[in-house]
Amino acid sequence: MKTQTKKHIYCFQFILALLLAIPFNMVNANAFQKVDKTNFKIKRGVNIAIWLSQSGIRGEARKNAFTEKEVKQLANWGFDHFRLPVDEEQLFHEDGTLDMETMGLAENVINWCKKYNLKVIFDLHILRSHNFNNNEENILFTSEAEQNKMCKLWITAAKYLNKYSEKLLAFEIMNEPVAKKDEDWNKVETKVIAALRQINKKRVLVLASNMWDSADHMPALAIPNGDPNIMLTFHFYEPMILTHYTANWTDLKNIRLSHVQYPGSPISTNDFEKLNKKEQEQVRWFYNQTFDKKWMRKRWEKAIQVAHDKGLTLYLGEFGCLPSVGETSRLAWINDVVDLANELHIPHAYWEYKSGFGFCKWQDGSLTNPALLKVLVK
Helix, strand or coil: HHHHHHHHHHHHHHHHHHHCCCHHHHHCCCCCHHHCCCCCCCCCCEEECCEEEEEEEEHHHCCCCCCCCHHHHHHHHCEEEEEEECCCHHHHHCCCCCCCCHHHHHHHHHHHHHHHEEEEEEEECCEEEEEEECCCHHHHHHHHHHHHHHHCCCHHHHHHHCCCCCCCCEEECCCCCCCCCCCHHHHHHHHHHHHHHCCCCCEEEECCCCHHHHHHHHHHCCCCCCCCCEHHHEEEEECCCHHHHCCCCCCCCCCCCCCCCCCCCCCCCCHHHHCHHHHHHHHHHHHHHCCCHHHHHHHHHHHHHHHHHCCCCEEEEEECCCCCHCCCHHHHHHHHHHHHHHCCCEEEEEECCCCCCCCCCCCCEEECCCCHHHHCCC
């Protein structure tokens, strides 16, 4: 009996040693997302972008820009949810009342999604007091009046939309906060969460980390304790020299290369040496890196760890790559993002459906890139 006990002890010690030898992040990262944490179940989705957000189209053109036929098509292709970006200036009048034409279009999407068994994340994308493309002059973080206004806007929208099931509709508090200090964003989102919880304690609220939904800033995010209906979100577009090659809104817009490689080092020595000194300094970091799925996994680690520690679902709300980089590298990068998200059971939504990053024609939603679609829904 004693001998048998010792054997059991030795066996236990050996197994424990093996477990301790496995890096902690390998244990939790592959397990934490397998637990169902809310009634809002999603896996793969797409952003219905540049429509009710970041768009100047109005009237019949806006109404016809996204239709029930397209919702049915996306559902048949294998998507199970939409992230629906909506801007304050489209959804609300200056006095804070709802623009019912815009809300009607959003409701059309919600009802179509219900019909075709999809779900919707209603994303307040740009505020009059906050734009993710302007991290210097966003008064949301310095004006208590603007913070209170944001709470009132959300209360108005949430009360109106409260008729929809929590299994169908979730709210994303704000897209890509760019506060100079993490605590400034924490102050805002804490106020909004408190306001929304007065209306519905079961509605899933999607909560972003500071600095463009950065995984690096997730550990600093103020997350409510004891609220299971929170979903954490991060965005991923790295390396930018690949995903945003020649994009005219980035600091790298004038960089020209013969080829941007993925996986591997994106910039060849020959291309690097042809750049002028200023350009070389701009891209030196990219030049010295090797990018692949293993590198991606490390970049996501902080977000993964926080979600694991809090027992919450982690959501990749945006990822995408422009076609300017070339089809081979583009598809290879997107394929790795999708594979990694699937391996880690992280629900995800591609940016975007049918604009610059997309895979369908703007006019009618017809498919323009079958290879990309195949990667996204595999």
